[in-house]
Amino acid sequence: MARGKFITFEGGEGAGKSTQVRRLAEHLRALGLDVVVTREPGGSPSAEAIRGLLLSGRVRALGTLGEAYLFAAARMDHIAETIEPALERGAWVICDRFADSTRVYQGAADGLDVEIVDDLERIAVGNCRPDLTIVIDLPVDVGLARVAGRSGNGTGDRFEAEAVAVHEARRQGFLGVAAANPDRCVVIDGAREADAVTSDIAALVTGRFGLAIGGRA
Numbered sequence: 752m753a754r755g756k757f758i759t760f761e762g763g764e765g766a767g768k769s770t771q772v773r774r775l776a777e778h779l780r781a782l783g784l785d786v787v788v789t790r791e792p793g794g795s796p797s798a799e800a801i802r803g804l805l806l807s808g809r810v811r812a813l814g815t816l817g818e819a820y821l822f823a824a825a826r827m828d829h830i831a832e833t834i835e836p837a838l839e840r841g842a843w844v845i846c847d848r849f850a851d852s853t854r855v856y857q858g859a860a861d862g863l864d865v866e867i868v869d870d871l872e873r874i875a876v877g878n879c880r881p882d883l884t885i886v887i888d889l890p891v892d893v894g895l896a897r898v899a900g901r902s903g904n905g906t907g908d909r910f911e912a913e914a915v916a917v918h919e920a921r922r923q924g925f926l927g928v929a930a931a932n933p934d935r936c937v938v939i940d941g942a943r944e945a946d947a948v949t950s951d952i953a954a955l956v957t958g959r960f961g962l963a964i965g966g967r968a
């Protein structure tokens with residue numbers, strides 16, 4: 752069995768990542784592929800426990816570096832327990848956020864040294880790099896309006912409740928990651944109707960991996 756493909760979705764809050772992850776998974780399953788949907792932080796029992804700590808803000812006192820260690824620890828377990836076993840058995844893995852989110856949130860937007868980000872990524876990710884990263888880009892105010900609509904109260908978790916300037920820095924951070932990794936990353940305009948975004952992504956993935964309608968890779 753050929754190794755599966757590893758596809759990650761990145762972008763700011765409310766970009767439509769989780770929506771498009773679900774839809775791409777449906778599309779690929781309809782083509783007959785075995786698809787595993789997962790997310791970060793989390794994606795394995797131990798990593799989900801760490802996710803709870805990170806999103807609660809209770810470990811904010813550890814500082815950006817301490818948080819980055821926790822993200823790395825969660826990522827190592829997620830890869831070992833969920834991602835690698837799936838890829839090895841030939842499943843396609845679609846992950847909602849991955850290492851680029853650490854690079855952008857703790858690095859570009861939160862000031863963690865890029866050397867440290869590089870080191871932690873090398874240690875945690877090793878060779879388990881995505882075959883394709885879809886960066887969903889949209890203006891910060893559009894994404895925040897969507898998130899406010901979703902949660903209904905506008906408070907959200909610790910990573911949502913921050914100033915617009917921080918969100919803008921993250922947007923530029925994701926665009927910077929995409930520009931620095933043009934073979935791996937594709938930027939998709941997420942400010943359109945969800946259906947338009949979905950069909951762009953389906954066409955991108957179908958073309959990139961040579962998937963025929965109704966057939967296997």
Ligand SMILES: Nc1ncnc2c1ncn2[C@@H]1O[C@H](COP(=O)(O)OP(=O)(O)OP(=O)(O)O)[C@@H](O)[C@H]1O
Nearest residue numbers: 763764765766767768769770897898901943944945
């Ligand atoms: N293209 C779109 N146009 C309008 N609304 C959308 C679009 N895509 C998603 N939404 C809605 O916007 C909200 C945020 O979408 P979603 O949860 O997919 O974003 P996300 O990138 O996963 O956000 P987060 O980073 O907070 O997890 C949801 O209520 C979703 O239904």
Ligand SMILES: [Mg+2]
Nearest residue numbers: 768769770847
């Ligand atoms: Mg989401």
